[in-house]
Amino acid sequence: MELSKKDKVVALLNSFNTGDQTPNSYINPKKYIEHNLDAADGLAGFEDLMNNAPEGGYKANVIRAFEDGDYVFTHTEYDFFGPKAAIDVYKFEHGFIVEHWDNLLEVQKPNLSGRTQFDGTTKIKDLHRTEANKKIVEGFITNVLLNHKINEVTNYINPTKYIEHRPAVADGFDGFAVMKCFSENGLVIDYTKLHKVLGEGNFVLAMSEGKFGKGNHTAFFDLFRLDDGLIVEHWDVITTIPAKVNWKNDNGKF
Incomplete structure (x- = not known):
């Protein structure tokens, strides 16, 4: 029975724990574009990353997985080195x-x-609202983070x-005070471009570019949970984009 795209990705990540080589076959050996700028391009780059794992190998615990058309x-x-x-x-x-990004x-x-980067609900629902939630x-x-229309925030967040x-x-909403605190201390949280929005049901991912902290060129990956047309929960992973001279491939972060 053919696995779904989501099942293939989860199997690939779980193979970090088991050493099973079968999920590697889910990667196109002739076309694999890598946007992790610390890894070489192509399947060879992926294999090199796996072959240079630390003692004990990599471990992966998939907390949430989503599928949106051709994307997972x-x-x-x-x-992963910690x-x-x-x-x-x-x-x-x-x-x-x-x-891969x-x-x-x-x-x-x-x-x-008292919340961690991983806890919270994992249940996917409201599949019929995927496009509306996106x-x-x-x-x-676009309106609040890129165009700074802070007065419109309640149009989107509960x-x-x-x-x-x-x-x-x-x-x-007190959490948004962090933006004011950053500003008062000469730091920035500045979104400058939205690159991609993906979703499944009540979960939506936004991939954006901007500046963070002391003005570092930054990638923002924001994961939102929505309920009844409003954002009610948020996780993120924020990473500094390295200087181009240090890139191991030429595909760019996005």
């Missing part, structure tokens, strides 16, 4: 993986509301229920 995206806890939180995105063509961040201590997230990123998993930030 996952929220995973890795042991504990990491990650969001991976895979593109398929004709049943094979042909492209990711963001990884060291696992942090629980945030101001539009809501696109509107939030004002009485907003669960936050970002490290060092609290639940609720």
Whole structure:
């Protein structure tokens, strides 16, 4: 029985734990475009990464997995040269993986509301609302984060229920005070371009570019859960984009 795209990705990540080589066959050997800028392009780059694993190998615990047309995206806890939180995105063509993006961040201590980078619901529902939910997230990123229309935030986020998993930030609208705190301390959270929006049911992923902290060129991978047309929960993985001179492939982050 043919596996779904989502099942293939989960099997590939689980193979980090088992050593099973079968899921490697889900990657197109003639076309594999890598956007992890610390890895070489193509299947050879993937195999080199696996062959140079630390003693004990890599470990992967897939917390959430979603499928949107030709794309699969996952929220995973890795042991990848130390504990990491990650969001991976895979593109398929004709049943094979042909492209990969990711963001990884060291696992942090629980945030101001005691939430981790991984906890919270995993249940996918409201499949009939996938496209509508993607539009809501696109509107939030575009109008509130890109165009700074902060007064419109309640058009997109539930004002009485907003669960936050970002490290060092609290639940609720008070969490947005972090932006003011950053500004007062000469730091920035600046979204400059929305690259991709993917979703399945009540979960939506936005992949954006901008600046963070001391102005570092940054990739923002934001995962949202929606309920009744509003965002009610948020996880993210934020990663600095390395200088081009240090890239191991020429495909760019996005």
